[in-house]
Structure formats: structure tokens, C-alpha cells
Amino acid sequence: MALLPILCYPDPRLLTVAKPVQAFDVRLQTLIADMFETMYEAKGIGLAATQVNVHERLIVIDTSEGRDAPLVLINPKILWASPERHVNEEGCLSVPGIYDGVERHDLVKVEALDGSGNKHLVEAEGLLSMCIQHEMDHLMGKVFVEYLSPLKRNRIKTKMLKAQREARD
Ligand code: K1U
Ligand code: ZN
Numbered sequence: 303m304a305l306l307p308i309l310c311y312p313d314p315r316l317l318t319v320a321k322p323v324q325a326f327d328v329r330l331q332t333l334i335a336d337m338f339e340t341m342y343e344a345k346g347i348g349l350a351a352t353q354v355n356v357h358e359r360l361i362v363i364d365t366s367e368g369r370d371a372p373l374v375l376i377n378p379k380i381l382w383a384s385p386e387r388h389v390n391e392e393g394c395l396s397v398p399g400i401y402d403g404v405e406r407h408d409l410v411k412v413e414a415l416d417g418s419g420n421k422h423l424v425e426a427e428g429l430l431s432m433c434i435q436h437e438m439d440h441l442m443g444k445v446f447v448e449y450l451s452p453l454k455r456n457r458i459k460t461k462m463l464k465a466q467r468e469a470r471d
Pocket of ligand 2: 440446
């Protein structure tokens with residue numbers, strides 16, 4: 303297994319719209335294992351393939367306390383989202399150190415394939431629901447800061463670029 307580098311905002315590759323996964327082969331199994339290792343090491347609860355510069359519709363998630371309930375969503379589709387929405391604080395491994403409120407559907411029903419290509423239905427609430435919506439945004443090339451005001455987003459962009467410059471020099 304391997305740790306994968308995570309793209310940092312405002313890297314333009316985070317804007318890429320992912321394509322459906324086509325082949326359930328050894329390459330995909332390795333990518334899934336590497337994404338879980340990367341997510342657990344970064345202490346995240348989710349990771350979209352977009353964030354590791356792979357532009358295919360693949361998400362890994364584990365919102366459990368024990369970090370022992372891995373969930374793989376391939377080619378996910380939202381079948382239903384509750385009209386009720388609430389604002390909750392979110393973070394993002396691609397925007398380290400930044401947390402802000404984002405409005406999301408309370409409940410979602412999602413159809414997806416697992417690592418073997420079998421279809422499954424996930425009914426999500428709470429943190430899992432937020433995480434699925436956040437990761438599905440990544441697959442569409444959307445980072446959570448796009449929900450914030452232009453003023454906040456520009457401040458975050460400046461802060462991230464400064465941190466990246468300092469880490470390089
Ligand atoms: O996609 C990512 O960057 C992962 C992201 C997922 C996420 C966190 C919070 C709300 C929605 C989606 C993270 O895991 S950020 C890590 C983090 O700081 C965190 C972990 C648990 C709860 C809240 C934040
Ligand atoms: Zn994110």
C-alpha cells in the first residue's frame with residue numbers, strides 16, 4: 303500500500319469533473335487500498351479520488367468512532383435528498399486548517415457500486431450524510447469553500463497560497 307499526495311486548494315486539478323469508473327480490476331483495488339491508507343493517515347473521514355489527482359467517480363469514507371467501518375462508493379448517484387437542510391461545520395483535507403459552515407440536505411439516499419462492482423443503497427444521516435455530499439461535490443470539481451462568500455474564499459485562497467509558498471521555500 304502507499305500514501306498518496308493530496309491536492310491542496312486552489313490547485314486547478316481540484317476543478318476536474320470525474321468520469322465513471324469502468325474497470326473493476328487490480329488497479330482499482332490498489333487505488334481503493336491506497337486511498338483508505340491516505341485518508342486514515344490524514345485523520346479524515348472521507349476522501350474523493352479527485353483529491354489524489356485521479357479523476358474517476360470513487361469515494362472512500364469512514365465516519366465510525368473506531369475507524370473500522372470502511373465504505374466505498376463507486377459511481378455514486380443521489381436517488382433522494384430530504385428537503386430539510388441544515389448548516390454544519392465542515393473541513394477538507396485539501397484545505398487544511400479551514401473550517402466553516404455549509405448547508406447540506408439532512409438525509410440522502412445514494413446508490414453506488416462497491417469495490418467488486420456490486421450495487422448497494424446507502425441511507426445516510428448526520429455526519430455520513432454531510433460527508434457523502436461533500437465527497438460527491440469533489441467528484442464534480444467543487445470544493446466546500448465555493449459555498450462561502452467571495453470575501454472568505456479569497457482570504458482562504460491567499461492563506462493557502464502563502465502556506466504552500468512557505469512550505470516550498
Ligand atoms: O473530503 C475531505 O477533504 C475529507 C473531509 C470530509 C468531511 C469532513 C467534515 C464534514 C464533511 C466532510 C474530512 O475528513 S476533513 C477532516 C476533519 O477535520 C473532520 C473530521 C471529522 C469530522 C469533521 C471534520
Ligand atoms: Zn474535501
